[in-house]
Amino acid sequence: MNGVQYINHPLIKPDTVEQRLYQLSLAGEALKKSTLIVLPTGLGKTIVALLVTVSRLGKGKVLLLSPTKPLVEQHAAFFTSAMNIPPEEIVMFTGSTQPVKRLSMWENAKFIVSTPQVIENSLLGKKIDLEKVSCIIFDEAHRATGDYSYVYIAEKYFQQNTEPLVLGMTASPGSKPEKVHEVCGNLHIQSVEMRTDSDSDVSPYIFDKDIEWKYVSIPVEIKGLKKLMDKVLSDRLNKLQELGFLLPSQNRFTKREMLDLQAKMQTQLRSNPDQRFYNGISVLAEIFKVSHAIEIAETQGISALSKYLERLENEARSKSGSKAAKRLMDDLSMRQAVHHLEGCDGNNPKLGLVRELVQKQIFDAPQSRVIVFTNYRDTAELVTEALKEVPGIKPARFVGQASKYKDSGLTQKQQVEIIQKFKDGEYNTLVATSVAEEGLDIPATDLVVFFEPVPSEIRSIQRKGRTGRKHAGRVVILMAKGSKDEAYHWSSNRREKNMQDTMKNLNFELEAQIKGEISNHAASNAIGGQKVLLDFPQQNTQVQSKNNAAKVFVDQRELRSQVVRALEKMGLDIVLKTLEVGDYVLSDRVGIERKTAEDFLSTFLDGRDLFGQISDLARTFKRPLLIIEGDGLYTSRQIHPNSIRGVLTSIAIDFGVPIIFCKDSEDTAAFIGLIAKREQAGKKTEICLHGKKTAPTLPEQQEYVISSISEIGPSVARKLLKHFGSIEKVMTASREELMDVELVGPKTADRIREVVSGEYKG
Template sequence: MTRYISHPLIRKDMIEQRLYQLALTSSALKGSCLIVLPTGLGKTIVALMVIAARLHDLGGKVLILSPTKPLVEQHSNFFRQALPNCTVATFTGSIAANKRSEMWKDSQVIVSTPQTIENDLRARRIDLHDVVHITFDEAHRAVGRYAYVYIAERYFEDADAKSRLVLGITASPGSNPETIAEVCENLHIESVEVKSEADSDVIPYLHDRDIEWVRVEIPSGIMELKQRVEKVLVDRCGKLRKLGFNVFEKTSKRELLDLQSKLQAQVIEKSNRDAFSAISLLAEIFKIKHAIELGETQGVEALERYFDRLNAEARSRSGSKASKRLVMDPEMRAAMKALSSPIKEHPKLDAVRRIVADQLRDNPDSRVIIFTNFRDSALMVTKALEDVDGVSAVRFVGQASKYRDRGLTQKQQTEIIDKFKSGEYNTLVATSVAEEGLDIPSTDLVLFYEPVPSEIRTIQRKGRTGRKRAGRIVVLIAKGSSDEAAYWISTRKESKMMAAMSDMHGSIPIQKPRIEQKQLAAFAGDDLVAYVDHREVRSGVAAILEEMGVSVVMRTLEIGDYVVSDRVGIERKTTSDFLSSLIGGRRELFGQISDLARTYQRPVLILEGGDIYNIRQIHPNAVRGALASIAIDFGVSIIMSKDAEDTAAMIAAIARREQQDHGREIMLHGKRSAMMLPEQQEYVVSAISNIGPVVAKNLLRHFGTVAAVMGATREELMEVELVGPKTADRIREVVGGEYKG
């Protein structure tokens, strides 16, 4: 007979009683704890029991944080069912800030994305003083500047020491002991509890999972393509070695990324022509290696789509030098041309058809998930299954839209999952979006289209089967390809992770002193205030300012990104964003600068990032002209910074000078100016790339109206001062070209 959890706050006869979950709950209630538990064994149930105990004993509020909106919705629904007498609120960025503030006051259980809580804390819409518990779902994310880190820090600063308690839950904290220790330190973890599938109290709740590795041969046509592209790789590696950098065809991606970071640091610190050349060559090498990987592990269609994107990037005005050089390389062009002739499809596709068809023929009620690393592959695999009897497949990807590929909305994702549960679809072809936490039912077959070199992602994928009944895992590997390396890397990391977690089991991580933050705070001084536009949270500057001791007040600023006195407003732009505003018809920068100069006596523009003259194909004179216009025509001071930390330090220095040295107070004022008709007309014409404000005025003065400008012939356009053949052709192309969006 099934025994259920009995607790005054938990719905009766809903939660099955499992001894290992009770033991983990007991540990989690003794002190802040990180629990590592395989997927499907009830991490959320442990969190529920901890939450119920805290609310019953202490009252107050509890906070459950999950990294994505779908996960938040999933957890909200579960806690509403499980805690029928508690007020459960769902927080995401799509809910108005003022409404969240009211909901916070009235709720006992708040389920939220971490970014939403971080924003509300920085804007002082909420506080954590009466929060008696926080659960950090997918706790392995609590590294670097992820929102979990800030929230935990604030919690331990603001909440009563006697009533605060943290629980981190994850199936896979990573293989690096230093990273695991960082997670524990950032969340103020006092103990670690680990359960594996080998534990005697867990085994009764497990189902068999058979793992198969299916190796396939790469067809000769794809191998020929690969060899052509590899010639380009050999050439670029040779050029790097001539510059003094020890790079070979087999150099790992991690080593290349490390070299890239070092080179970028050199570029920022001092102008180094060899470093610039090396960075550009590295960009080519990354693109070449990606093409090789796609060809040998994914297939011809995926490679063809990648080459299509590469050509589009090279044709665009904002395209990188690396992409432009690659598409002009004879060997790359030969490889692209070869794709137009028939090449045998990758044998993985045939293996997918066979494996899925066999599974559904033998067990028609089965559910199948196929994981792919790339969206193009997901589309390719879904198409390959269209004509297989008994298979009803659907592609499942993230919300972001990419080149010629619209993402799924959250509503569409939910509809697909519901249809997968009901059986309308029996096969889900998914990218990484289906790996973490989503309420996707247990499946009978998980098929890896390729192995992944991440132990965390591998564990999450495997956890999609074997939850309620026996499951099957099949991993496809292309012989002699990067698949082989990814498989062994993942296997080694998974073993290393379990060894690291076993070593940390029950231990108390050493708390390292936060020396860097103290030094920053000492630099900034006391009682400094900065008003920060809420859209700047993602930049990391606001977080660094707080670490420096500056009181950050989040607001929706009409003008500027930062305000530090009644006369100083600051606009922050990355060098990449700044340069993008000079090409492609984007003119909003000068409108922002104009409003900033009109509103504040001492307007400041901070340009953050690397060398501004070499990261895009824009003539230095054009960049100098824009900077000169901002400084001279608008009277805006321009300050260069290396990175977010340098930007924060500069803003703190300006704030200290204004507020402490000059005794000035902060005053928010000004709204964006409404454009007069002539300004609107100039804006419309200047929106066409290659046309600046001066040429736009010349065109309007000559023709009199926007309609006349747009209706002019090439020859008529060239009669206008500063309008040459290229500009005239561009205007006619934009006005007369067919829309293909």
């Protein structure tokens, strides 16, 4: 590796990209046909993408898709620094890019880096097409499953482009053959190219990676807690059996088996609304919660368990909390566990080991960089605080964006700032959850610590890939003896091996599949020389059908659903608008409000004005419709069926809004398409979007403010306001004065006083 040679290409800046034979070989293969590149983290998948890009730019634009904004920014910065083309021809699209600017940027760009959701929305809104795109690069290609945006974009690309080329990039596509086949099928992959550390053309660039496993013993006090919670778990499993549900051995009731049983119960409940299934689903919810508590106790320790039980307690006393949480936290053994927890030492033996490992690394090599991975945010906080106490260690907690109970996430801007400070040495240790596993430009580290193993081979490979990239590295995996840690560790190892075996066999299968398709296609054409449906280009058919297609006005927020994709696939003319009333407008007289079963139930609990929405819909359209989509209307939340029936009755009878129940997004789209075609058949008039929301009255706003306090529903809010006369008087009333109001007991009064007088600690 002495005397570095650089790539010499007119579109790559001189002395910028090191020449590596395996990268050139991979790029060469990727230019022949649509290819999935599987390459360990740190070995330059992005360089392969660059080589393919500069080779395809002469044929048209190149589009690189990456899952998150930080990754998009990272790729845009690299390609700008490496490619020898005007910077204005390299553009970046994220959710913050104004839609009005995207069209001109798209037209003038040669290389576009974007999050997939932006491109999907632009395609659905007919703002762009992919006809002039010579190659699409899918970063983290293993995401191309299910309803992820990659799947739709690839489908449209092969419809709209006569010479499509796809490059998929991943460090780990998965261990299950069916999952890898799904990714390849969705991206139209024809070849898979894989390199491992042991390949002869890769090994010269690989540094030693020392992997160790360190065991800790579960403390006696945790075993005592586990014994109490095991008793609760055993009781709930017995209840399930008493209800007539067959269970595997109690010692081997895995999360997957629990999820499978839950799905079966919900399926049976749809055809047979027996109370036994309602009870079973509720008991199973308790089993999920107590099983999770046991796992946290074993693998994370006292402090993490304490925080989890605090959240459960908060859920149990919340107005929107589940009955499962309430029953669980009222259970005598769980109360004993909580009481026992208060007297326990919060130290976790893993915590001391992490402190020792990081301290030694920093002491021996002060310029070192370290990442400690953990599955849980609570543990990340505990580890960060513990490391702050050690001289020389400068830790930063690195978590995702979502904010949870007493836990604010990091914005993408904050994440980028932390990574930069880690590069600069302001921090020398990242304590990270899964957000640091995928793709982000985190510098090569000297030590990676797994606070616990992960059962996923993809995540395990990504974590290990954070070290041994530019110099020798070390990986230490911590495991609690006799806990799920051990099972997860061996599961991950087995899946990594399975993944390599799967990849070895996949190319043969893909080649056979392609040959079979070509043979079948040729045979079909040979029959009397008659063309079959597949012989006609899909994109032309679709364009022709658009001229007579029914038009559907869709609210922008509905882009998050799969309904819009399904409508577009059916050939309907989608027009995206910001609708004030309804989600879909099909004619001057038909407007539709769509809610998933889960969303419909959430309006019962989170204070949203469902009846206000329905009232606006009924007032605006002569033929209003409510679509409720999906399963679990009577099972996914702990709400009495009669309460749900009462709301449905009111919508249908009091507001005169018919309700259509749809199985899934495709069923919803089929109904919408049918109604749109019927409404617009033979009519030339333009649809007028005239709906306006009704502004809430002052009493409605006052009720909303009071009912936003946990434990208080609309009826209690009205009684409080009628009794005291104003929000101000409710908020300043004493506990005793509050309890004078009908339906307000000590618990509700205490909650109001807690919210009003409690110190803000945001």
